[in-house]
Amino acid sequence: QVHLVQSGAEVKKPGASVKVSCETSGYMFTAYAIHWVRQAPGQRLEWMGWINGANGNTKYSQKFQDRVTITRDTSASTAYMELRSLRSEDTALYYCARLDGSGFYAHWGQGTLVTVSS
Amino acid sequence: DIQMTQSPSSLSASVGDSVTITCRASQGISNSLAWYQQIPGKAPKLLLFAASRLDSGVPSRFSGSGSGTDYTLTISSLQPEDFATYHCQQYYRVPSTFGQGTRLDIK
Numbered sequence: 558q559v560h561l562v563q564s565g566a567e568v569k570k571p572g573a574s575v576k577v578s579c580e581t582s583g584y585m586f587t588a589y590a591i592h593w594v595r596q597a598p599g600q601r602l603e604w605m606g607w608i609n610g611a612n613g614n615t616k617y618s619q620k621f622q623d624r625v626t627i628t629r630d631t632s633a634s635t636a637y638m639e640l641r642s643l644r645s646e647d648t649a650l651y652y653c654a655r656l657d658g659s660g661f662y663a664h665w666g667q668g669t670l671v672t673v674s675s
Numbered sequence: 676d677i678q679m680t681q682s683p684s685s686l687s688a689s690v691g692d693s694v695t696i697t698c699r700a701s702q703g704i705s706n707s708l709a710w711y712q713q714i715p716g717k718a719p720k721l722l723l724f725a726a727s728r729l730d731s732g733v734p735s736r737f738s739g740s741g742s743g744t745d746y747t748l749t750i751s752s753l754q755p756e757d758f759a760t761y762h763c764q765q766y767y768r769v770p771s772t773f774g775q776g777t778r779l780d781i782k
Contacts, residue, residue, distance in 0.1 A: 660766025
């Protein structure tokens with residue numbers, strides 16, 4: 558059974574960085590890409606970027622290109638998303654999701670709430 | 676980026692009713708469309724992909740159709756567990772984009 562388990566909630570001050578982990582199990586980590594999607598309060602789901610589980614190649618949304626880094630540790634079957642220079646507008650639920658088929662997500666992490674507040 | 680517009684933004688219905696939610700893309704997306712259900716505080720759950728294909732385990736009262744830029748999600752014979760928010764997602768072009776969501780409430 559496929560599981561994606563994310564790290565716990567974080568509270569950060571403006572300008573700080575946050576790193577969220579996504580530990581996977583139940584499948585071969587290197588066979589699938591992991592994507593990151595966020596949902597700010599009252600806003601639509603927003604794609605941030607993804608990492609190829611096999612070779613570590615990444616692609617980021619232009620909106621986050623300068624502030625986000627997605628990495629992976631294949632020995633731990635875990636993906637990470639780091640967001641820097643946090644501002645209040647980054648307060649959101651951050652989800653990791655496994656890419657299935659040609660672009661949809663059948664498996665999601667439980668979400669990690671990141672709160673940015675002074 | 677491809678813009679996705681859902682309508683309505685919210686609707687109220689009763690158990691047993693049938694409802695339809697529409698998703699319109701700003702350009703053709705060749706059926707590269709998924710629908711998700713989200714309960715507050717939970718991650719989205721995949722319902723359909725490729726516009727009309729049910730994900731494993733999803734009840735047959737959920738159905739999808741459409742082509743080009745216009746797509747619909749229909750839920751027939753609403754059950755209590757169906758009252759949630761529904762999102763569409765296009766994955767035809769990177770970046771993948773989502774609709775603003777449709778909240779389905781009990782009347």
